[in-house]
Amino acid sequence: MTLEPAPRRPKAADSLATVGDVATRAGVSRATVSYTFTQPDRVSPELRRRVLAAADELGYVGNDAARRLRVGHSLALGLLVSSTGNPVYAEIAAGAEAEAAAHGRFILVANSDESRERERAYLKFFESQQVSGILAVPVAGVPTELIELRKRGTPFVLVGIAEGPHDYPAISGDNERGGHLAASHLLAQGRRRLLFAGGPHPHVDLRLAGAKRAVAESATPATIEVIRVRVQTAKAGEAVAGELAGRPKPGLPDGIVAGNDLLALGLLHGLITAGIRVPEDLSLVGYDDIEFADFAIVPLTTIRHPSAALGASAVRILLGLEKEQDTQGRFDPELVIRATSLPGGGLA
Structure with missing residues:
Protein backbone atom coordinates (compact mmCIF):
# COMPACT_ATOMS: atom_id res chain seq x y z
CA MET A 1 0.00 0.00 0.00
CA GLU A 46 -20.61 33.37 13.70
CA LEU A 47 -19.07 35.70 11.12
CA ARG A 48 -15.84 35.87 13.10
CA ARG A 49 -15.68 32.06 13.15
CA ARG A 50 -16.17 31.89 9.37
CA VAL A 51 -13.53 34.52 8.68
CA LEU A 52 -10.96 32.91 10.97
CA ALA A 53 -11.63 29.49 9.46
CA ALA A 54 -11.19 30.86 5.93
CA ALA A 55 -8.02 32.70 6.95
CA ASP A 56 -6.63 29.52 8.47
CA GLU A 57 -7.40 27.50 5.35
CA LEU A 58 -5.71 30.07 3.12
CA GLY A 59 -2.79 30.69 5.42
CA TYR A 60 -3.72 34.37 5.83
CA VAL A 61 -2.47 35.93 9.06
CA GLY A 62 -4.50 38.82 10.37
CA ASN A 63 -2.87 39.86 13.63
CA ASP A 64 -0.27 42.59 13.29
CA ALA A 65 2.66 40.82 14.91
CA ALA A 66 2.33 37.85 12.58
CA ARG A 67 1.70 40.11 9.59
CA ARG A 68 4.97 41.90 10.26
CA LEU A 69 6.79 38.56 10.36
CA ARG A 70 5.18 37.67 7.06
CA VAL A 71 5.53 40.86 5.04
CA GLY A 72 7.44 43.25 7.28
CA HIS A 73 4.59 45.75 7.57
CA SER A 74 3.00 47.54 10.52
CA LEU A 75 -0.41 49.04 11.27
CA ALA A 76 0.89 52.45 10.16
CA LEU A 77 0.08 54.09 6.83
CA GLY A 78 2.18 56.94 5.46
CA LEU A 79 0.68 60.16 4.11
CA LEU A 80 3.07 62.24 2.01
CA VAL A 81 1.89 65.78 1.15
CA SER A 82 3.69 68.49 -0.77
CA SER A 83 2.75 71.34 1.60
CA THR A 84 0.98 71.37 4.95
CA GLY A 85 0.56 75.10 4.39
CA ASN A 86 -2.32 74.22 2.04
CA PRO A 87 -5.48 73.59 4.14
CA VAL A 88 -6.74 71.15 1.51
CA TYR A 89 -4.06 68.67 2.57
CA ALA A 90 -5.14 69.04 6.19
CA GLU A 91 -8.66 68.04 5.10
CA ILE A 92 -7.31 65.05 3.16
CA ALA A 93 -5.31 64.03 6.24
CA ALA A 94 -8.36 64.37 8.52
CA GLY A 95 -10.42 62.11 6.26
CA ALA A 96 -7.58 59.59 6.01
CA GLU A 97 -6.98 59.53 9.77
CA ALA A 98 -10.67 59.00 10.56
CA GLU A 99 -10.95 56.13 8.09
CA ALA A 100 -7.67 54.56 9.23
CA ALA A 101 -8.76 54.71 12.88
CA ALA A 102 -12.00 52.94 11.98
CA HIS A 103 -9.87 50.00 10.84
CA GLY A 104 -7.37 50.02 13.68
CA ARG A 105 -4.71 51.80 11.63
CA PHE A 106 -2.60 54.91 12.15
CA ILE A 107 -1.42 57.68 9.81
CA LEU A 108 2.13 59.06 9.74
CA VAL A 109 2.03 62.48 8.03
CA ALA A 110 5.12 63.81 6.22
CA ASN A 111 5.39 67.29 4.66
CA SER A 112 7.88 67.63 1.81
CA ASP A 113 7.35 71.41 1.68
CA GLU A 114 7.55 71.40 -2.14
CA SER A 115 11.06 69.85 -1.95
CA ARG A 116 11.98 66.80 -4.02
CA GLU A 117 14.89 66.05 -1.68
CA ARG A 118 12.65 66.01 1.39
CA GLU A 119 10.13 63.93 -0.50
CA ARG A 120 12.76 61.27 -1.23
CA ALA A 121 13.96 61.36 2.38
CA TYR A 122 10.46 60.81 3.72
CA LEU A 123 9.86 57.89 1.36
CA LYS A 124 13.02 56.26 2.73
CA PHE A 125 11.75 56.95 6.24
CA PHE A 126 8.40 55.33 5.49
CA GLU A 127 10.18 52.24 4.21
CA SER A 128 12.37 52.11 7.32
CA GLN A 129 9.22 52.26 9.46
CA GLN A 130 7.70 49.41 7.44
CA VAL A 131 4.43 51.22 6.75
CA SER A 132 1.87 48.97 5.12
CA GLY A 133 0.93 51.54 2.48
CA ILE A 134 1.38 55.15 1.39
CA LEU A 135 -1.08 57.87 0.41
CA ALA A 136 0.84 60.23 -1.86
CA VAL A 137 0.26 63.87 -2.77
CA PRO A 138 3.70 64.42 -4.37
CA VAL A 139 5.40 67.67 -5.35
CA ALA A 140 4.96 67.05 -9.09
CA GLY A 141 4.35 63.68 -10.68
CA VAL A 142 4.95 60.31 -9.06
CA PRO A 143 8.59 60.00 -7.92
CA THR A 144 10.62 57.01 -9.08
CA GLU A 145 11.31 56.10 -5.44
CA LEU A 146 7.59 55.56 -4.86
CA ILE A 147 7.34 53.22 -7.84
CA GLU A 148 10.37 51.28 -6.54
CA LEU A 149 8.79 51.03 -3.08
CA ARG A 150 5.70 49.50 -4.66
CA LYS A 151 7.84 46.93 -6.48
CA ARG A 152 9.32 45.97 -3.11
CA GLY A 153 5.88 45.34 -1.66
CA THR A 154 4.65 48.66 -0.24
CA PRO A 155 1.50 49.75 -2.13
CA PHE A 156 0.52 53.37 -2.63
CA VAL A 157 -2.46 55.40 -3.78
CA LEU A 158 -1.93 58.65 -5.63
CA VAL A 159 -4.32 61.36 -4.44
CA GLY A 160 -4.18 63.39 -7.61
CA ILE A 161 -3.89 63.02 -11.38
CA ALA A 162 -1.79 60.19 -12.81
CA GLU A 163 0.16 61.25 -15.90
CA GLY A 164 0.41 58.80 -18.78
CA PRO A 165 -0.05 55.01 -18.59
CA HIS A 166 0.12 53.65 -15.05
CA ASP A 167 -0.77 50.53 -13.07
CA TYR A 168 -1.19 52.10 -9.63
CA PRO A 169 -4.46 53.49 -8.18
CA ALA A 170 -5.07 57.24 -8.43
CA ILE A 171 -8.11 59.19 -7.28
CA SER A 172 -9.06 62.82 -7.79
CA GLY A 173 -12.02 65.10 -8.29
CA ASP A 174 -13.14 66.13 -11.78
CA ASN A 175 -10.76 69.07 -12.20
CA GLU A 176 -11.64 69.81 -15.82
CA ARG A 177 -15.31 70.17 -14.90
CA GLY A 178 -14.36 72.34 -11.94
CA GLY A 179 -12.44 74.75 -14.16
CA HIS A 180 -15.37 74.82 -16.57
CA LEU A 181 -17.78 75.66 -13.74
CA ALA A 182 -15.55 78.51 -12.54
CA ALA A 183 -15.11 80.16 -15.95
CA SER A 184 -18.74 79.62 -16.94
CA HIS A 185 -19.83 81.41 -13.79
CA LEU A 186 -17.62 84.41 -14.62
CA LEU A 187 -18.97 84.51 -18.16
CA ALA A 188 -22.51 84.46 -16.74
CA GLN A 189 -21.61 87.63 -14.80
CA GLY A 190 -20.81 89.36 -18.08
CA ARG A 191 -17.04 88.99 -17.75
CA ARG A 192 -15.27 88.65 -21.10
CA ARG A 193 -11.53 89.17 -20.47
CA LEU A 194 -10.64 86.23 -18.28
CA LEU A 195 -7.32 85.30 -16.72
CA PHE A 196 -6.30 81.92 -15.31
CA ALA A 197 -3.49 81.92 -12.71
CA GLY A 198 -2.11 78.57 -11.56
CA GLY A 199 0.88 76.37 -10.82
CA PRO A 200 2.65 73.61 -12.80
CA HIS A 201 0.53 70.64 -11.71
CA PRO A 202 -1.51 68.13 -13.73
CA HIS A 203 -4.72 68.85 -11.80
CA VAL A 204 -4.25 72.59 -12.41
CA ASP A 205 -3.70 71.92 -16.13
CA LEU A 206 -7.08 70.20 -16.17
CA ARG A 207 -8.71 73.17 -14.40
CA LEU A 208 -7.22 75.43 -17.06
CA ALA A 209 -8.49 73.13 -19.83
CA GLY A 210 -11.99 73.37 -18.37
CA ALA A 211 -11.81 77.16 -18.21
CA LYS A 212 -10.61 77.31 -21.81
CA ARG A 213 -13.50 75.06 -22.88
CA ALA A 214 -16.01 77.41 -21.23
CA VAL A 215 -14.53 80.37 -23.12
CA ALA A 216 -14.60 78.43 -26.40
CA GLU A 217 -18.27 77.54 -25.84
CA SER A 218 -19.29 81.09 -24.91
CA ALA A 219 -22.04 82.55 -27.12
CA THR A 220 -20.45 85.99 -26.65
CA PRO A 221 -16.81 86.46 -27.70
CA ALA A 222 -14.41 86.12 -24.75
CA THR A 223 -10.68 85.65 -24.19
CA ILE A 224 -8.56 83.92 -21.57
CA GLU A 225 -5.00 84.78 -20.57
CA VAL A 226 -2.76 82.42 -18.59
CA ILE A 227 -0.23 83.32 -15.88
CA ARG A 228 1.85 80.51 -14.40
CA VAL A 229 3.26 80.59 -10.87
CA ARG A 230 5.86 78.25 -9.39
CA VAL A 231 3.85 77.51 -6.24
CA GLN A 232 0.19 78.23 -5.48
CA THR A 233 0.56 80.29 -2.30
CA ALA A 234 -1.00 83.52 -1.05
CA LYS A 235 2.36 85.26 -1.54
CA ALA A 236 2.43 84.13 -5.18
CA GLY A 237 -1.10 85.46 -5.63
CA GLU A 238 -0.06 88.81 -4.18
CA ALA A 239 2.81 88.95 -6.67
CA VAL A 240 0.43 88.31 -9.59
CA ALA A 241 -1.83 91.09 -8.29
CA GLY A 242 1.14 93.44 -8.23
CA GLU A 243 1.92 92.65 -11.85
CA LEU A 244 -1.71 93.25 -12.85
CA ALA A 245 -1.87 96.53 -10.92
CA GLY A 246 1.03 97.84 -13.00
CA ARG A 247 -0.88 97.43 -16.26
CA PRO A 248 -2.90 100.17 -17.98
CA LYS A 249 -6.57 99.78 -17.10
CA PRO A 250 -7.58 98.55 -20.60
CA GLY A 251 -5.07 95.69 -20.17
CA LEU A 252 -6.65 94.37 -16.97
CA PRO A 253 -8.76 91.21 -16.98
CA ASP A 254 -12.31 91.55 -15.69
CA GLY A 255 -12.48 87.99 -14.31
CA ILE A 256 -9.88 85.67 -12.74
CA VAL A 257 -9.92 81.93 -12.09
CA ALA A 258 -7.20 80.97 -9.58
CA GLY A 259 -5.67 77.50 -9.41
CA ASN A 260 -6.49 77.25 -5.70
CA ASP A 261 -7.92 79.32 -2.86
CA LEU A 262 -4.58 80.31 -1.34
CA LEU A 263 -3.56 81.86 -4.64
CA ALA A 264 -6.98 83.53 -4.93
CA LEU A 265 -6.77 84.99 -1.41
CA GLY A 266 -3.34 86.45 -2.16
CA LEU A 267 -4.76 87.94 -5.37
CA LEU A 268 -7.72 89.38 -3.48
CA HIS A 269 -5.49 91.07 -0.91
CA GLY A 270 -3.08 92.42 -3.52
CA LEU A 271 -5.81 93.73 -5.81
CA ILE A 272 -7.70 95.54 -3.05
CA THR A 273 -4.45 97.02 -1.72
CA ALA A 274 -3.70 98.34 -5.24
CA GLY A 275 -7.12 100.01 -5.43
CA ILE A 276 -8.72 97.48 -7.79
CA ARG A 277 -12.24 96.79 -6.55
CA VAL A 278 -13.41 93.20 -6.20
CA PRO A 279 -15.99 92.42 -7.50
CA GLU A 280 -16.92 95.80 -9.01
CA ASP A 281 -13.87 96.07 -11.31
CA LEU A 282 -12.86 92.43 -11.41
CA SER A 283 -14.56 89.13 -10.43
CA LEU A 284 -12.55 86.37 -8.78
CA VAL A 285 -13.08 82.60 -8.34
CA GLY A 286 -10.80 80.31 -6.32
CA TYR A 287 -10.61 76.53 -6.07
CA ASP A 288 -10.93 74.08 -3.12
CA ASP A 289 -13.27 75.96 -0.71
CA ILE A 290 -10.86 76.02 2.21
CA GLU A 291 -12.20 77.31 5.53
CA PHE A 292 -10.60 80.74 5.07
CA ALA A 293 -12.50 81.31 1.79
CA ASP A 294 -15.71 82.24 3.60
CA PHE A 295 -13.90 84.54 6.05
CA ALA A 296 -12.01 86.72 3.56
CA ILE A 297 -12.62 90.48 3.68
CA VAL A 298 -14.71 89.83 0.56
CA PRO A 299 -16.00 86.23 0.83
CA LEU A 300 -14.45 84.13 -1.94
CA THR A 301 -16.43 82.36 -4.65
CA THR A 302 -14.76 79.00 -5.19
CA ILE A 303 -15.04 75.41 -6.42
CA ARG A 304 -15.49 72.79 -3.71
CA HIS A 305 -14.08 69.27 -3.80
CA PRO A 306 -14.79 66.74 -0.99
CA SER A 307 -11.15 66.57 0.18
CA ALA A 308 -11.82 64.58 3.37
CA ALA A 309 -13.74 61.99 1.35
CA LEU A 310 -10.75 61.66 -1.01
CA GLY A 311 -8.46 60.91 1.95
CA ALA A 312 -10.88 58.35 3.38
CA SER A 313 -11.31 56.64 0.02
CA ALA A 314 -7.54 56.43 -0.49
CA VAL A 315 -7.22 54.57 2.82
CA ARG A 316 -10.00 52.17 1.85
CA ILE A 317 -8.25 51.41 -1.45
CA LEU A 318 -4.97 50.73 0.37
CA LEU A 319 -6.74 48.35 2.75
CA GLY A 320 -8.41 46.49 -0.10
CA LEU A 321 -11.90 47.59 0.98
CA GLU A 322 -12.62 49.61 -2.14
CA LYS A 323 -11.52 49.65 -5.76
CA GLU A 324 -10.36 52.66 -7.73
CA GLN A 325 -13.25 52.21 -10.15
CA ASP A 326 -15.76 52.47 -7.30
CA THR A 327 -14.73 56.09 -6.66
CA GLN A 328 -15.66 57.42 -10.10
CA GLY A 329 -18.27 60.17 -10.00
CA ARG A 330 -18.15 60.48 -6.21
CA PHE A 331 -15.95 63.56 -6.07
CA ASP A 332 -17.74 65.91 -8.43
CA PRO A 333 -16.93 69.62 -8.00
CA GLU A 334 -19.47 72.16 -6.78
CA LEU A 335 -19.60 75.90 -7.43
CA VAL A 336 -19.87 77.86 -4.15
CA ILE A 337 -20.98 81.39 -4.99
CA ARG A 338 -19.93 84.23 -2.67
CA ALA A 339 -19.27 87.94 -3.06
CA THR A 340 -15.98 88.07 -5.04
CA SER A 341 -17.64 87.08 -8.32
CA LEU A 342 -20.89 89.08 -8.18
CA PRO A 343 -20.45 92.59 -9.58
CA GLY A 344 -24.19 93.22 -9.48
CA GLY A 345 -24.66 91.79 -5.99
CA GLY A 346 -26.98 88.98 -7.11
CA LEU A 347 -26.60 85.23 -7.67
CA ALA A 348 -26.25 83.76 -11.15
Missing part, protein backbone atom coordinates in the same frame (compact mmCIF):
# COMPACT_ATOMS: atom_id res chain seq x y z
CA THR A 2 1.32 3.44 -0.95
CA LEU A 3 0.81 6.25 1.48
CA GLU A 4 0.01 9.64 -0.06
CA PRO A 5 1.37 12.60 1.90
CA ALA A 6 -1.38 14.74 3.45
CA PRO A 7 -2.02 18.04 1.65
CA ARG A 8 0.19 20.72 3.19
CA ARG A 9 -1.64 23.69 4.64
CA PRO A 10 0.08 26.89 3.50
CA LYS A 11 2.05 28.52 6.26
CA ALA A 12 1.58 32.17 7.12
CA ALA A 13 5.14 32.93 6.09
CA ASP A 14 4.62 31.82 2.49
CA SER A 15 0.94 32.71 2.04
CA LEU A 16 -0.04 35.12 -0.72
CA ALA A 17 -3.66 35.28 0.43
CA THR A 18 -5.25 38.72 0.56
CA VAL A 19 -8.19 40.23 2.42
CA GLY A 20 -10.24 39.72 -0.75
CA ASP A 21 -9.35 36.02 -0.88
CA VAL A 22 -10.46 35.52 2.72
CA ALA A 23 -13.68 37.47 2.11
CA THR A 24 -14.53 35.32 -0.91
CA ARG A 25 -13.78 32.06 0.92
CA ALA A 26 -15.84 33.12 3.97
CA GLY A 27 -18.68 34.62 1.91
CA VAL A 28 -18.42 38.01 3.64
CA SER A 29 -17.37 41.55 2.74
CA ARG A 30 -13.77 42.79 2.86
CA ALA A 31 -14.81 45.17 5.62
CA THR A 32 -15.94 42.21 7.75
CA VAL A 33 -12.53 40.57 7.31
CA SER A 34 -10.79 43.80 8.27
CA TYR A 35 -12.96 44.26 11.36
CA THR A 36 -12.39 40.62 12.40
CA PHE A 37 -8.68 41.28 12.78
CA THR A 38 -8.70 44.91 13.92
CA GLN A 39 -12.01 45.40 15.77
CA PRO A 40 -13.46 41.95 16.49
CA ASP A 41 -16.22 43.35 18.74
CA ARG A 42 -17.90 44.75 15.63
CA VAL A 43 -18.32 41.27 14.13
CA SER A 44 -20.79 38.59 15.28
CA PRO A 45 -19.32 35.35 16.70
